[in-house]
Amino acid sequence: MTENKLDVLALREQLVAPNGPYLALDVVETTGSTNADLLGAAAEGAADRTVLIAEQQTAGRGRRSRTWASPAGSGVYLSVLVRPTTVPPGRLGTLSMVAGLALIHAARETAGVDAVLKWPNDLLVGTDRAKAAGILSEVGPGQATVVGVGLNVTALPPGAEPGPGGLPVGSFTDAGATVTDRNEIAASFLRAFAEMEAAWRLSDGDIVRSGVITGYREACGTIGQRVRAELPDGTALTGVAVDVDADGQLLIKLDDGTPKAVSAGDVVHLKAD
Incomplete structure (x- = not known):
């Protein structure tokens, strides 16, 4: 075989x-x-x-x-x-x-x-x-x-x-x-x-x-990355991915400092500015 x-x-x-x-x-x-x-x-x-x-x-x-x-x-x-x-x-x-x-x-x-x-x-x-x-x-x-x-x-x-x-x-x-x-x-x-x-x-x-x-x-390469989260409603968020929470949501610190939990969407890893 x-x-x-x-x-x-x-x-x-x-x-x-x-x-x-x-x-x-x-x-x-x-x-x-x-x-x-x-x-x-x-x-x-x-x-x-x-x-x-x-x-x-x-x-x-x-x-x-x-x-x-x-x-x-x-x-x-x-x-x-x-x-x-x-x-x-x-x-x-x-x-x-x-x-x-x-x-x-x-x-x-x-x-x-x-x-x-x-x-x-x-x-x-x-x-x-x-x-x-x-x-x-x-x-x-x-x-x-x-x-x-x-x-x-x-x-x-x-x-x-x-x-x-x-x-x-x-x-x-x-x-x-x-x-x-x-x-x-x-x-x-x-x-x-x-x-x-x-x-x-x-x-x-x-x-x-x-x-x-x-x-x-431990395995998630998204944590610590600057990301763009493209949400199902067509909007997008940009910031730094800081963690994954107890519900599996991605936690992002937006560029204006606001924390945001994302439950669904496409995440793009952005190159460092």
Whole structure:
């Protein structure tokens, strides 16, 4: 089995009960969106901790209906369905932070890549802090939540669309990864996500009690940066990102000194004046 092909039997052996934390794991050659597929499966009663991985996505998507390039054999495109029924609905969005920490684990510990998180849902790698991964968390029926990850392992073809603010597109390979086997990277992410999600769930989604906020602050490259926050209503705020609070909001000290908590939007890291 080459590193350019996902091995569903090996992944199941490592990750699916009784040997692992998941109840089901499938790999498909191609699909529109693993998130869309699992949301549909959730409505039909799919089990808690179900994983779907695609070799290729034809309609991969990110936040705010953006597309996510998912060429065959070059990345890890997966979604996890969880049913955290004891977690208050208002805390479900912090699952993206859990996924972010699992990505940091896969990047740093498995692939040997210098990586940080950009609030709210991007993984930046290498000295140029290029975007190598994104996270999309969506809530379905009965609090079923699907957390999707698109991760570039090998370099994307020329012409890949940059992120907000012209954020360059990158990959683990571009950042000098010591491991580029997609099976290893997918398994590393999924193991870390399962462990962290279990602690998060046991703490009723409280990112302070679960320890998620501590890890996130350490990994967040946005804290301390001068930023522009582009809000969903079309307005923008400029200032210095000073922290992430107990609800997962980004705290910004605006240029006029006013503190502001941002719960949603695109954040652009600005170069120093």
